[in-house]
Amino acid sequence: MAIALPIACLTALAALTTYRTVIAAIEVSQARAADGFAVRTRVWYRGALRSLLATGTVIASTSGGDADCAVSGRALLQQVQGYRAFHVLTNAGRACAVSLDPGLTVADLVAASARLKSLPPVKVWGGAELAQIRYDYVTLAERRYLAIYTRNPDPATVLQEALLLVDPQLLDQVFDLGEAGEGMKVALISSGGTVVTSRNSTKSDEDAWLPREEVVPPGQIRWEAPSRTGGMRTYAAQLVAEPDLYVIASFDEAPARAARVQFLVLLFAPLLTLLLLCIVYLRAIDRHCVVWLRGIEATARARSTHPNARAVIAEDMPADIRSVAEAFNTMVDEQEVRQRRLQTALDDNRFLVRELHHRVKNSLQVVQSYIGLTKRDYRDEARLALADAECRVHVLSAAYRFTLADGEMQPVRVDLFIEDVVAMIDNLIRRRDQWVSSRLETEATLSVDRIIPLGFLVVDVASRMLRTTPGVSLTIIVRDVDASTIAITLEADREIAPSEPPKIFAGLVAQIEAVQVEPAEGRRLGSWHVRHNV
Numbered sequence: 001m002a003i004a005l006p007i008a009c010l011t012a013l014a015a016l017t018t019y020r021t022v023i024a025a026i027e028v029s030q031a032r033a034a035d036g037f038a039v040r041t042r043v044w045y046r047g048a049l050r051s052l053l054a055t056g057t058v059i060a061s062t063s064g065g066d067a068d069c070a071v072s073g074r075a076l077l078q079q080v081q082g083y084r085a086f087h088v089l090t091n092a093g094r095a096c097a098v099s100l101d102p103g104l105t106v107a108d109l110v111a112a113s114a115r116l117k118s119l120p121p122v123k124v125w126g127g128a129e130l131a132q133i134r135y136d137y138v139t140l141a142e143r144r145y146l147a148i149y150t151r152n153p154d155p156a157t158v159l160q161e162a163l164l165l166v167d168p169q170l171l172d173q174v175f176d177l178g179e180a181g182e183g184m185k186v187a188l189i190s191s192g193g194t195v196v197t198s199r200n201s202t203k204s205d206e207d208a209w210l211p212r213e214e215v216v217p218p219g220q221i222r223w224e225a226p227s228r229t230g231g232m233r234t235y236a237a238q239l240v241a242e243p244d245l246y247v248i249a250s251f252d253e254a255p256a257r258a259a260r261v262q263f264l265v266l267l268f269a270p271l272l273t274l275l276l277l278c279i280v281y282l283r284a285i286d287r288h289c290v291v292w293l294r295g296i297e298a299t300a301r302a303r304s305t306h307p308n309a310r311a312v313i314a315e316d317m318p319a320d321i322r323s324v325a326e327a328f329n330t331m332v333d334e335q336e337v338r339q340r341r342l343q344t345a346l347d348d349n350r351f352l353v354r355e356l357h358h359r360v361k362n363s364l365q366v367v368q369s370y371i372g373l374t375k376r377d378y379r380d381e382a383r384l385a386l387a388d389a390e391c392r393v394h395v396l397s398a399a400y401r402f403t404l405a406d407g408e409m410q411p412v413r414v415d416l417f418i419e420d421v422v423a424m425i426d427n428l429i430r431r432r433d434q435w436v437s438s439r440l441e442t443e444a445t446l447s448v449d450r451i452i453p454l455g456f457l458v459v460d461v462a463s464r465m466l467r468t469t470p471g472v473s474l475t476i477i478v479r480d481v482d483a484s485t486i487a488i489t490l491e492a493d494r495e496i497a498p499s500e501p502p503k504i505f506a507g508l509v510a511q512i513e514a515v516q517v518e519p520a521e522g523r524r525l526g527s528w529h530v531r532h533n534v
Helices: 004-061 066-079 106-118 168-172 254-302 319-375 380-403 414-428 448-468 503-512
Strands: 083-090 095-099 132-140 143-151 159-166 184-190 195-199 222-226 232-241 245-251 435-441 473-482 485-492 514-518 524-531
Touching (some): 004 066, 004 083, 004 143, 004 159, 004 184, 004 222, 004 232, 004 245, 004 254, 066 083, 066 095, 083 106, 106 132, 106 143, 106 159, 132 232, 132 245, 143 168, 168 195, 254 319, 319 380, 380 448, 414 448, 414 473, 448 473, 448 485, 448 503, 448 524, 503 514, 503 524
Antiparallel strands (some): 083 159, 132 143, 143 159, 222 232, 232 245, 473 485, 514 524
């Protein structure tokens, strides 16, 4: 994919660039086609003008009468195909008019000359100015003619005015489209949109393909516009004779469609090839590489439930992947050997730890028994001090007894442990007129490292109160505050003057990770919040 995607982007860019280049070439070609038709039309007009000037000058210089003029003029019109009529006016006021069309009269020719004379002459295209010229078209006797009119304002010139009417079909040779003319329509039109002559259009659609707007957009040679039938077409226009005559060409969409088809082929053929190559390569990679790697992955994941799973090794595996599979199986074998050794060492350590804690528990019980026997030989304060020490040793012994109840180190139930400690306080420290009870409303657990200082804290507070307050009743309350916190509170049945705790008391609170929420005041001997094992 990393190779195919850049190549696809470059291919799309190349296809788009080619498409734009071809479209630009088509647009330039269409604009040049209109320019070529306009130049050829101008050349044809200039040639017809030269013929008119030469013929008119000869006729005006001849001293014969109207009959000789008519004979010479008719011979000229018959000699040049497409010339239909002309009218000449000399400086002497003699007029000569000849027509090959029966419907054209001398009056029609005189009227046409007068109308063209009233219009402004065209600008010179280039070269020497031959005379004042007007290129136009006229409609006489229900027929349309190309008109070339010239006049010379100099009274000394023999030829004063001349008018030549030409059949528009004569421009067919100018608008010869050749092999490139398929799908192209060309016409010579006036500024009002009237078709003078056209090529590649029938009588029925002579002007249907022309743009709906009669005026050519100023400053534009090529443009797109709706035709008179409503469809969008491409047009190119060029001025022939200001301000009335234009050459306009219309083009179909065949070149643009061909360019689009070429663009699509240049775009999708390489892309489809790249896609096919990607599919083939991905299929080959999946068949010869990925399937074996997935097998190794599946084996690695299956080892959590099937410890004896091994990666498959086949004859048709690629050599590199076979090496990976063999290395994986070797690693698994070595890992199992290490695990067995570690498990053996762990079992030995667990046995030694259990034996150590068992001996510690027995040693504590021996110490507790020894303190109990020694306590019989003492009275008063010494006996109370030994009872207090015996109680503290019992805290250690009880903690190890609970944590090793099932042969493994495990958290200790707070309620069971406090109940055992309260029973020992009741047996060892309480006087006959005193009472010690508990109210346990939790099933939380603490590790042995935290349960031992908790027992010391309870014993310390209870011991100080029972020594100094005769006849008091003490209640130890343990309850759940929330899902992860318990509250440990000691209350007396009367108000007790608070005593300063020993320095070791702060260390016990820190070991338990307890937070004192209520100080010793009144009946309350203190309240602590402890986060327990969730």
